[in-house]
Structure formats: C-alpha cells, structure tokens
Amino acid sequence: MIRFLTAGESHGKALTALVEGFPSNLKIENEYINFHLKRRQMGYGRGQRMKIETDTAEILSGIRFQKTLGTPISLLVKNRDWDNWVEKMTSDKRKAKVEKITIPRPGHADLVGISKYNFNDIRNSIERSSARETAARVAACSIARRFLEEFGISIGSFVESIGGIFPKKNYSEKLFNNDLPKNFTGWSLSELSDKSDVRVLEKEHELKIINKIKTAKKRGDTLGGTFYTVATGLPVGLGSFIQYDTKLDAEIAQSIMSINAVKAVSIGTGYEAAEKFGSESHDEIIKTKEGFSRKTNRAGGIEGGTSTGLPIIVKAAMKPIATLMSPIESVDLATMKSVDARRERSDFVAVPACAVIAESMLAWSIAKFFLDKFGGNSIEETKDNYRNYIKKLNNRIKSNFKNKR
Numbered sequence: 001m002i003r004f005l006t007a008g009e010s011h012g013k014a015l016t017a018l019v020e021g022f023p024s025n026l027k028i029e030n031e032y033i034n035f036h037l038k039r040r041q042m043g044y045g046r047g048q049r050m051k052i053e054t055d056t057a058e059i060l061s062g063i064r065f066q067k068t069l070g071t072p073i074s075l076l077v078k079n080r081d082w083d084n085w086v087e088k089m090t091s092d093k094r095k096a097k098v099e100k101i102t103i104p105r106p107g108h109a110d111l112v113g114i115s116k117y118n119f120n121d122i123r124n125s126i127e128r129s130s131a132r133e134t135a136a137r138v139a140a141c142s143i144a145r146r147f148l149e150e151f152g153i154s155i156g157s158f159v160e161s162i163g164g165i166f167p168k169k170n171y172s173e174k175l176f177n178n179d180l181p182k183n184f185t186g187w188s189l190s191e192l193s194d195k196s197d198v199r200v201l202e203k204e205h206e207l208k209i210i211n212k213i214k215t216a217k218k219r220g221d222t223l224g225g226t227f228y229t230v231a232t233g234l235p236v237g238l239g240s241f242i243q244y245d246t247k248l249d250a251e252i253a254q255s256i257m258s259i260n261a262v263k264a265v266s267i268g269t270g271y272e273a274a275e276k277f278g279s280e281s282h283d284e285i286i287k288t289k290e291g292f293s294r295k296t297n298r299a300g301g302i303e304g305g306t307s308t309g310l311p312i313i314v315k316a317a318m319k320p321i322a323t324l325m326s327p328i329e330s331v332d333l334a335t336m337k338s339v340d341a342r343r344e345r346s347d348f349v350a351v352p353a354c355a356v357i358a359e360s361m362l363a364w365s366i367a368k369f370f371l372d373k374f375g376g377n378s379i380e381e382t383k384d385n386y387r388n389y390i391k392k393l394n395n396r397i398k399s400n401f402k403n404k405r
C-alpha cells in the first residue's frame with residue numbers, strides 16, 4: 001500500500017512530501033523530479049510568482065545513490081521567495097504589524113476557510129487552499145511515475161480547450177476509436193503538448209487560445225478549460241469490481257477531482273456515452289495474437305472498475321481562476337459592507353499546469369493499484385510477480401475454458 005502526505009503553506013518556508021510504500025532499488029534521479037516540477041510551472045497566463053520561482057525538490061530521505069531504499073521518502077520544495085514572507089508567515093512570535101485579509105474571493109476557499117477554522121484573517125486559510133500545494137504532489141507522484149515506467153506504463157496529457165476554444169481536429173476521437181500508431185504512448189502526447197505555451201496539439205489552436213487569454217487579461221478576467229490525461233501500457237486487471245474503493249475508475253476520479261479548481265472528471269466518452277445507443281457505446285472484443293483487444297476504446301481503458309489493458313483516457317474540466325483583477329462582489333468581514341473582492345497576485349489561466357498535475361495524480365492512482373496487485377519489497381520482486389502474471393494470463397484463460405468449447 002503506497003501513500004503520501006504533503007505539508008506546507010503557499011508562502012511558508014517550504015513544502016514537504018512524505019511518500020511511503022515503494023519497493024527498494026527503484027532508480028530515481030533528482031533531475032527527474034525537477035523536470036516534472038518545471039513542467040507544472042509552464043503555460044501562458046500564469047502569474048508573476050512562476051517567474052520568481054523555479055521549483056526544485058531536495059531529497060531528504062529514502063533514496064541512496066539514486067535508488068529507493070524501501071523506506072519513507074521525504075522531499076522538500078523550498079519557497080525561493082521566503083525572505084519576503086518571513087514577517088507575514090513566521091511560526092515564531094509576531095514581530096511586526098501584519099495586515100489582516102478581510103475580503104473573501106468568491107470561488108476560492110476564503111469564506112469557507114475562516115468559517116470552518118474560526119480565523120480572523122483570511123491569510124490563514126488562503127495559504128493551504130492555494131494550488132501551490134500541488135508542487136509537493138508533483139514531486140511525490142514522480143516516484144510513482146518513475147516506478148510505472150519500469151513496467152512500460154507511460155502517462156501524458158494535452159489541453160483540449162481554454163475559454164471554450166476547441167481545436168479543429170477532434171483528438172479524443174482518435175483515442176476513443178483506438179485509432180493510434182503502434183508505438184503510441186501516453187508520454188508522446190506530452191512531448192507534443194509541452195512544445196506549446198498552452199499545451200495544445202495544433203499551432204492555430206494555440207494562437208486562438210492565446211488571443212482569448214489576452215482578452216481575458218485586458219478585462220481583468222480569468223479562464224478555465226478542459227484537458228485529457230492518458231496512460232498507456234497497463235496490464236489487464238488493475239482494480240476490481242469487488243468494493244466501491246477497489247474500483248480503478250473511482251480511485252482515478254477522486255484523485256483528479258482533488259486537484260484545485262477541477263470540477264468535472266470523466267473516463268472514456270463519459271457524458272457523451274449517456275446520449276448514445278449501447279451498440280455505439282461499447283467496445284467490441286476481438287482476438288489478437290497476444291490475447292484479446294477491442295475495436296474501439298470508448299470505455300477509456302476501464303470496465304467493471306478494472307483496467308482492460310487499453311489506454312486509460314481521463315477528461316477533466318477546470319473552472320476559471322477565482323482571483324479577478326476586475327473583481328466581482330463580496331463582503332468586507334471587517335465592516336460587513338458590500339465591496340469588490342480582493343485582488344492579489346494570481347494566475348489568469350492555469351489549465352496547462354493543471355493537466356501536468358493530473359498526470360501526476362493519475363500516475364499515483366495507477367501505481368497504487370499496480371502495487372496492490374503485484375506487491376514486492378524490491379523492484380526485482382515486483383517485476384517477477386508482474387512477468388509471471390502476464391506470461392500465464394492468456395494460457396490460463398484458454399485452459400479454463402477448454403472443455404466448454
């Protein structure tokens with residue numbers, strides 16, 4: 001059983017992550033974690049903060065000579081702007097007058113935060129509800145992503161739309177039709193989308209989106225969007241239909257929905273499937289040399305809470321950023337009068353980054369169910385278990401049904 005926890009405030013000294021349960025001898029280099037941390041910071045429409053900081057993770061424990069020890073891994077992502085925040089965020093006695101924040105932003109966690117935790121300063125709730133926390137998640141989940149690579153499981157993403165601007169070509173159709181090149185991998189999608197400032201797959205689409213973001217910026221407004229996250233190379237049989245919490249689709253939905261500002265998650269054709277006939281919706285089973293496959297992949301790689309072996313296709317929708325430079329109405333809690341919501345340094349759009357975080361969370365969910373199935377205290381043991389299962393799977397099916405023919 002793998003698990004992770006993160007700690008740290010947005011403008012605190014550092015974020016930390018504690019990761020447990022991975023087998024020993026998994027190779028992981030510091031640069032690998034930093035590479036994905038950097039990807040989380042990309043994207044046209046991000047705020048000033050992304051320019052101040054380039055996140056890097058320091059490994060404090062659990063890894064020796066670039067290999068996991070099977071012990072808890074702790075990671076530290078320093079706040080490079082900490083010197084400017086010491087007075088406001090110190091855990092020590094308050095030494096200077098620090099202005100309290102009293103105007104909650106609609107769409108953020110400000111009002112619910114002070115209500116629930118009985119604070120008299122919204123700063124106390126902003127700090128942890130901020131998506132800065134996802135830097136620690138990306139660092140933690142890169143261990144999962146690296147682990148999955150050992151088994152040929154690859155994860156990538158692309159942005160489908162921002163502010164309602166969709167591409168000419170419907171890329172998801174290709175995924176659902178299982179109309180993919182032989183060497184297609186999840187990561188190949190990110191190799192393409194990472195080249196774009198908004199992580200889309202077409203230049204013309206990128207330009208249209210950038211124009212829309214410029215319009216939003218001029219209006220002091222923000223935008224959201226939709227994105228796809230795809231995992232390839234999974235074996236049949238991760239997850240199960242036995243209990244609500246053993247279903248792979250349920251686990252993935254929880255993981256992706258836990259990302260700040262994500263408001264919808266679907267697997268496969270999702271909402272569209274509800275409008276179709278069954279015959280247009282399900283994936284016909286075919287016999288292949290290796291075993292079985294499907295003509296299409298509208299199910300998005302999961303049936304009965306269990307991986308089918310086809311790519312896992314997850315779509316998610318991110319709402320527009322809550323902090324507006326031309327704010328909407330709120331109430332000043334100090335005067336109880338109607339005022340404009342508070343402005344502060346903020347992103348205009350963060351959909352490209354959100355997709356990278358979704359890759360990380362998807363990696364985590366798959367690794368969790370993978371290790372649940374194959375176990376092992378060392379990576380060598382996990383590989384033995386995995387190979388044994390794959391080798392015998394199709395023969396078992398054949399021999400189990402032999403006498404029924």
Ligand SMILES: Cc1cc2nc3c(=O)[nH]c(=O)nc-3n(C[C@H](O)[C@H](O)[C@H](O)COP(=O)(O)O)c2cc1C
Nearest residue numbers: 108109129130131260261322323346347350353354
């Ligand atoms: C990568 C990323 C960056 C974000 N940046 C901001 C931001 O700069 N300003 C802001 O108001 N919200 C930002 N958000 C969204 C808020 O974190 C989120 O709306 C808030 O935590 C409330 O949670 P909820 O939207 O899930 O209800 C960001 C989200 C993500 C995923």
